[in-house]
Amino acid sequence: MVGNKKLDVVIYDTTLRDGSQGEGISFSLDDKLKIAKKLDELGVAYIEGGWPGSNPKDLEFFRQVKNMEFKNSRITAFSSTRKAGIPIKQDNNIKTLLESGAQTAAIFGKSWDFHVLRALETTLEENLRMVRDTVSYLKDKGLEVIFDAEHFFDGYINNPDYALQVLKTAEEAGADWVVLCDTNGGTMPWEVEKIILEVKKHIKAPLGIHAHNDSACAVTNSLMAVRAGCTQVQGTMNGFGERCGNADLCAVIPNLELKMGLRCLPEGKLKNLTEAAHYISEIANMPHYNNQPFVGYGAFAHKGGVHVSALLKDALTYEHINPEDVGNHRRVLVSELSGLSNLLYKAREFNMDINNYDARTREVIKMIKELENQGFQFEGADASLELLLRKGFGQYEDFFKLNNLKIILEKSEEDNITSEAMIKVTVGDKVFHTAAEGDGPVNALDNCLRKALTEVYPEISEMHLTDYKVRVLNGNEGTAAKVRVLIESSDQTSKWSTVGVSENIIEASWQALVDSINYLLMKRRMPK
Ligand SMILES: CC(=O)SCCNC(=O)CCNC(=O)[C@H](O)C(C)(C)COP(=O)(O)OP(=O)(O)OC[C@H]1O[C@@H](n2cnc3c(N)ncnc32)[C@H](O)[C@@H]1OP(=O)(O)O
Ligand SMILES: CC(=O)C(=O)O
Secondary structure, three states: OEOOEOOOOEEEEOOOOOHHHOOOOOOOHHHHHHHHHHHHHHOOOEEEEEOOOOOHHHHHHHHHHOOOOOOOOEEEEEEEOOOOOOOHHHOHHHHHHHHHOOOEEEEEEEOOHHHHHHHHOOOHHHHHHHHHHHHHHHHHOOOEEEEEEEOHHHHHHHOHHHHHHHHHHHHHOOOOEEEEEEOOOOOOHHHHHHHHHHHHOOOOOOEEEEEEOOOOOHHHHHHHHHHHOOOEEEEEHHHOOOOOOEOEHHHHHHHHHHHOOOOOOOOOOHHHHHHHHHHHHHHHOOOOOOOOOOOOOOOOEEOOHHHHHHHHHOHHHOOOOOHHHHOOOOEEOOOOOOOHHHHHHHHHHOOOOOOOOOHHHHHHHHHHHHHHHHOOOOOOOHHHHHHHHHHHOOOOOOOOEEEEEEEEEEOOOOOOOEEEEEEEEEEOOEEEEEEEEEOOHHHHHHHHHHHHHOOOOHHHHHOEEEEEEEEEOOHHHHHHOOEEEEEEEEOOOOEEEEEEEEOOHHHHHHHHHHHHHHHHHHHHOOOO
16 A cells, blocks of 8 residues: 555656657647546556646646646656755746646656766765755645656666765655656666665665666566565656656556556556557557557467467467456457468458368468468458458459459640549449549549449448558569558448559559458448
């Protein structure tokens, strides 16, 4: 139990402060307020909203956040110890921190002698006075104070007496928490554990850990710190942060709860983790790392046939936790590495009743392997896969037939290139002959095909192309290279993906486009 909450470890989220120090991240004020709300819903104990003395946006955040209701989280304002050589009352950062109205302050102070001398260019004694003055001043003002001992591990390794003296000074001045920071992210897990066990002999205030990921050890170091006695873990969602980032709370939290049996979120909140992680990536405009442990879309995606075969018998064979515990879900991918099990699993998702005794199942697997050898990739094209499978089992026939297709591209010195497509298709016993222009040849083809088919299949007008990706498969062939086209389409209720492969980009696009339209028409005719 930590504080008045029934928690074994408290989570201190610094996505909005240290996370925003990550390259490529720039939150707007609105983004920050939305993320704070999401973090409160997730149930973290502290949300570090920013450094009020740093910029007007952060200060405004604290003004606005006061009007919001938080159920689980305390909003924290970040700042440094007072400047060297000035009285605390004259320090602008501390003045602005008080103006922000935050009830909890996180103050970073130097604990590595080298940093005091080289970065602050002051004396070791003055640094101790800066720590004491700042912590005691804020405590006198009634704030909760978290003291972040910057570069603590490097400091301890180089001069343990001074590093400990800094912690003791903060503790004596009334710090509610003393947080040990691996600021440069270079400390090894065994060093973290050993040093914290030593610190515990001298410091009675509750300890926290703040680890950076420069040696890819931030999550491990945070867990080791908890084992050694820290009861607060600072980190960021998705590991955003300065340089290589901070400890990824999306891994720290489930490891604490599920592996170490330590409660760090209110009951029932862990299952919101995946949704919160993706929401924050989206707002940060950062691509979500697919194989991010626990919360990546690929974290529970199974591709190898041997894995899927065992998984169907018991999920524990290839999953370390139940994906739903963190709000994620299992996915099975079909590819050239599949066995019958992958296809059976996928067929179940498609509501198809097939079994491994049926020779057609093996035939479809064989066809998939041959097509992947030609460059198709079905793991990202579920709709093409379902059509293939249904075709293999006699459950589907194309909705139209192509008679012929012509595309004309025209360019002169004076004019931009223009594209026009002409198509003749047969539906039943009717032939449709149309022409259409487009922004490029694929767009002209798409417009023309839709125009030809909408009279018989008006639902096509509800379908949109939402993504179009081209991958060159054998770049060494230059402009004669084979390409793979992946198309994502959607209607009001769903999204689906299809694939085409050819040396000719128009042919590859045609295959993906035709699959996309056929898929929509097939789905619309299936019983709900
Ligand atoms: C480990 C961390 O992540 S700490 C957080 C780092 N985050 C940031 O720096 C983002 C926000 N920072 C800012 O907006 C600006 O740097 C400000 C407003 C804080 C300061 O801006 P400036 O006054 O122009 O100073 P500048 O950024 O050039 O240098 C930092 C100053 O802080 C001093 N400083 C650094 N750490 C501390 C500390 N713990 N206590 C007191 N002063 C400190 C430095 O000595 C330097 O002072 P100097 O200008 O007298 O040499
Ligand atoms: C406080 C902090 O952000 C650090 O030491 O990394």
